Amino acid sequence: MLSALSEMFSYAFLTRAVVVGLLVSLCAALLGVSLVLKRYSMIGDGLSHVGFGSLAIATAMHAAPLAVSIPIVILAAFLLLRISASSKIKGDAAIALLSTSSLAIGVVVISLTTGMNTDVCNYLFGSILAMNRTDVYLSVGLAVVVLALFALFYNKILAVTFDETFARATGVPAGAYNMLIAMLTALTITLGMRMMGALLISSLIVFPALTSMRLCKSFKSVTICAAVASSVCFFLGVVGSYLYATPTGASVVLVNIALFAIFWGVSMYQTRRRAAA
């Protein structure tokens, strides 16, 4: 096992992928706690589809993928919040609208230019080979920003997540915090989606939060537990995908499912025992 690990980390691209992946998982888990509780779980899914569309456009224009997709996805995140706030179109419908539109645009752009090839498949399901040096720097930067903002605004994020009306009524600029969370989510997703895949990246947002909510009883413990669970699952997923030559994104999701099942089982057991007592 140890020799397999040291062999694995002798590949520079794998080390890069693990570094980026761990940082992205950590950020996604922190943001995910707030998103899941605010009933915005699908925002990650919607944004990753927008990411797919923008990657397709970037490929067609022969531009750097991140330079094109980061601004587009951030714009989409702002748009999603605006649409949901106006309540003419409900949040879930707005996300469905945006994600299918960008998927359609992406597919048409691809078929008109390069045609369906392995690149496209990698965008959809992820590839461990996609991470270069810039991604490592970007993800370290992102992680520092997300962690710092999360620590500084932790109490405000809790208040806005729990009760936006109360927060607004007592003078907390709730809209600004929603925007901040949406923007960081957009960044996290664009960085992570080429490794995890556009179709799978939202699992990093949803699973750790839901898993830790099975057992944890305070916001602080949910947050910490989600961050730890997310990092551990990612690491095990990558090692698993290396050992069994399975796709990275899907392997990480499988580990997340397993952990969710374990936490769920324990919480069921606890409830039953309390009911019996």
Add this chain to the structure above:
Amino acid sequence: MAEPLIRCRDVSFAYDGVIALRGVSFDVNAGDSLCVVGENGSGKSTLMTLLLRLKSPQSGSIEFDGALRADEVGYLPQQTAAQKDFPASVREVVLSGRLSSRQWQPFYTRADRAMAERNMDRLGILDLANRCYRELSGGQQQRALLARALCATKTLLLLDEPVAGLDPLATSDLYELIDSIRADGVTIIMVSHDVQSVIKHATSILHLRVEPLFFGGADEYAASAIGSRFLAGKEGEGHYA
């Protein structure tokens, strides 16, 4: 007599051209307990939004006594479905009431924690401080939210349907708590469907049906034609049929 805490003059508000409130005027003095009653869609919640300064009236004015800043108002909102299963401890929820006074400081001080502790004690939920909010009963959750509101204010408390969904015992407990909070000098404005019990706990009543139908003392309301009709549950036949 001292200046009123809130002076509401001829206030009107419309959503997309549909009038929700028209020509509402009333005063709230320090130490009052004003109860806003009326049927669904009578503009009660709209009035609440205006009093919370989340929106401004399209005409008319709401003047607050100079000493009352927006971040000094305590608010007990109606619970959303998302809150009922929220994984936060009671202490975390109550502490979040101190946020408005934190401004840009990121962390709570010892004084904030002490205040949260005092308010939990005052509402009899100190022993629940480390319990998870979603595991509490409806009445306990309301107490936690009330403790949070008290952390935000010393002067004015706005309550939106505080007893909605509570059983009779929890309801009367909560009314007693609200009375004791008023006895400590906090002015109360409450929106409620529950006219029969509210009238025993209010000093003045504002009855809305888009326009104000009655504003005055609680005793006068019970004696008035509209008040006695509403109290007997005969107001707005369609709603009760």
